[in-house]
Amino acid sequence: MGERIVFTIAAASALSFGTLVITLKEPFRATVALIGTLLSVAVLFLLLAAPFVAAIQVIVYAGAIVVLFLFVIAYLGERPLAEIGDRLGRLQAFVWLAVIGLAIQGFVVLANTQLPGIRDDPREVGDIGSPEAIGRSFIDDYIVVFEATSLALLVAAVGAVMLAKRAVKSEGGR
């Protein structure tokens, strides 16, 4: 019962903060709303018995990445937003049609699904969220994928440094 209550609050706040992220006009406030979404999702992870993922979610996303978002936005200051509303204006009817269509599709799928845990109680999944279980799955089951991902990230990091160096050079720096 307690779990249901916490889930309802966390899910509702994740959705409402998420809505705020895309509706707020001011980028700084939208980013603050994004923090709210990330924290709510971290609570959902906790409910899924995955404390490690929840902690990493807060440390990496809320604690580092969004701080850098705020940093950049605070430095760039208040700027007028580029208007995209006009282009959408003529097509708005189609947008709403698509939204309604998606909602109907979601309803139909949910009503007919045979997936476990939707209408009956979720099954016990065992230990998948502890630091140890996640570490094991990284070095046992998914080692190739894990290493490939780290290689891709390394390439991206080196590429970013090279691009930044070129940009600094073209401005007459070192």
Place this chain on the structure above:
Amino acid sequence: MDERFLVVVIKAALVVFVVITAFAYTLLWERKLIGRFQARYGPNRAGPIGYLQPLADVVKLIFKEDFVPKGANRLLFQIAPMISVFAAVAAIAVIPWGDGFEIFGYNVEGVGTDIEIGVLFLFALSGLGFYGLILGGWASGNKYSLLGAARTAAQLVSYEVAMGLSVIGVVMMAQSLSLVDIVHAQADTAWYILFQPLGFLIFVVAAVAETNRAPFDMPEAESELVAGYHTEYGGLKFAMFFLAEYINMIIISALGATLFLGGFSGPFLPGFVWLALKVAVLLFFFIWLRATLPRLRYDRLMKLGWKVLLPLATLNLVVTAIVVALGFAN
């Protein structure tokens, strides 16, 4: 060992009370010590040899006018100090301060809660604590505050990386992220400062930067930024930022003592006395640094973080990983 709900509530209230009192007296201790370092007395008027000074300060701050500047974002301006205090106080929960014991027939554990991911919990909360400073600085609508907030963001994110890497060496040796397990692992072998001297050094330097203390107090450099992110704050809200900063200092000292100095374990005296002694030594070191070293220039601060501490921490991590994997540890 199971705990009654009431026991948990009483324990939480007691521990928070102790830490907040410790905050007040850390403040007094710092002012007195800085006074001595500068060949003067420090506060000595309020009460016997100045020991009621914190009380006088708190009363003064509470009765000050509570205001919001005109250009400020009201909501965020009000919330920011609360975020800081919340993150600082919540972090107390995972610091172990003794073995479990029995009192009036109730079992009491010597830690708020022993969670599997204690170390990560602390890092997550310190990550949230940044938002108090950043949002406060931004919401003030003041250029000095904004610059302070921007510096906070850059500095804290940079040093958090080095700090996280320096702690992983300890985690690998103890094979656990739970602070209680780490203390017990040290009681079985020896203090991890002996095995991880480089890690401890990196941890201490990063800890000074994470708590915005001199010589890394760029976010509130008074000679250039007035007071940085809390320029526009006064009265109780300023006191809350202050409280958060000093509790963070105590927490990070307690974390250092737990990870590298054996935590609450020690002979003869009860656990919390040992922890308090170790925390006091680290706090004294923080204060000593402030009295001795001048503030770093901003670009040098960043250079130290990314070009010295990060590679050193990575080296420490790799060496520790190899040693642990080959089975030399334990």
